[in-house]
Amino acid sequence: MRIDVVSIFPSYFDGLTLSLLGKARHTGLLDLRVHDLRDWTHDRHRTVDDTPYGGGAGMVMKPEPWGLALDEIAGSDVSGTEAPTFIFPSPAGEVFTQATARDLSTRGHLVFGCGRYEGIDERVFEYASGLGEVRLISLGDYVLNGGEVAAMAMIEAVGRLIPGVVGNPESLVEESHEDGLLEYPSYTKPSVWRERAVPEVLLSGNHGAIAAWRREQQIERTRRRRPDLLPPAEA
Ligand SMILES: COc1cccc(Cn2ccc3ccc(-c4cc(N)[nH]n4)cc32)c1
Numbered sequence: 441m442r443i444d445v446v447s448i449f450p451s452y453f454d455g456l457t458l459s460l461l462g463k464a465r466h467t468g469l470l471d472l473r474v475h476d477l478r479d480w481t482h483d484r485h486r487t488v489d490d491t492p493y494g495g496g497a498g499m500v501m502k503p504e505p506w507g508l509a510l511d512e513i514a515g516s517d518v519s520g521t522e523a524p525t526f527i528f529p530s531p532a533g534e535v536f537t538q539a540t541a542r543d544l545s546t547r548g549h550l551v552f553g554c555g556r557y558e559g560i561d562e563r564v565f566e567y568a569s570g571l572g573e574v575r576l577i578s579l580g581d582y583v584l585n586g587g588e589v590a591a592m593a594m595i596e597a598v599g600r601l602i603p604g605v606v607g608n609p610e611s612l613v614e615e616s617h618e619d620g621l622l623e624y625p626s627y628t629k630p631s632v633w634r635e636r637a638v639p640e641v642l643l644s645g646n647h648g649a650i651a652a653w654r655r656e657q658q659i660e661r662t663r664r665r666r667p668d669l670l671p672p673a674e675a
Pocket residue numbers: 529530531554555556557558559560577578579580581582583584585586587588590
């Protein structure tokens with residue numbers, strides 16, 4: 441998979457050289473390219489923003505640099521297999537879920553456009569829809585200062601689903617949200633820690649009992665913390 445990121449703060453993404461995604465980049469499983477939007481400006485001050493038409497507080501990101509950036513990135517996709525999917529983090533977008541991550545992980549080329557200020561000129565999204573699918577995606581119902589943190593989270597959630605990135609694919613199945621429920625509690629040695637013992641069933645070697653206990657824990661946790669996720673049968 442190829443992922444391009446466009447931002448006025450490209451160093452935000454230095455963290456993606458570490459750990460599993462860093463390894464995936466090194467082995468070629470993930471082709472991640474980070475771009476500075478100011479590279480597509482042509483004035484002395486490398487201007488990317490201006491005042492909003494209609495008035496209002498703050499500044500809006502100018503469409504010209506974005507149009508040049510998206511044209512170059514979309515045009516550089518030599519695989520030519522499919523058009524890129526453009527993802528713009530936005531407080532006004534669809535909410536990102538594990539299902540969104542699974543969907544995006546099946547695509548060949550993602551382009552993340554990270555806005556700042558009060559957002560990006562709306563015509564950029566309209567223009568990008570002529571280059572590929574456009575998705576405005578929110579990380580959740582809270583306000584960030586820009587799209588970079590949201591893009592980092594989405595890139596990690598999508599990147600780890602690429603076959604080969606996470607060593608043991610089984611670990612992708614049993615985790616929270618994969619089966620719609622929150623994951624069960626985990627324990628490791630020592631079996632007693634500060635007078636707190638590991639649940640006996642986990643030491644029993646009875647795999648059927650362990651699986652049943654874990655499922656019950658998932659349902660109980662989901663009922664307590666995220667009743668909205670409970671399937672009707674378990675409500
Ligand atoms: C109402 O508050 C805002 C209205 C407009 C713009 C901004 C700041 N901002 C600029 C670009 C940008 C991209 C994403 C997000 C964002 C995503 C999520 N889940 N929260 N916030 C916020 C962004 C704040």
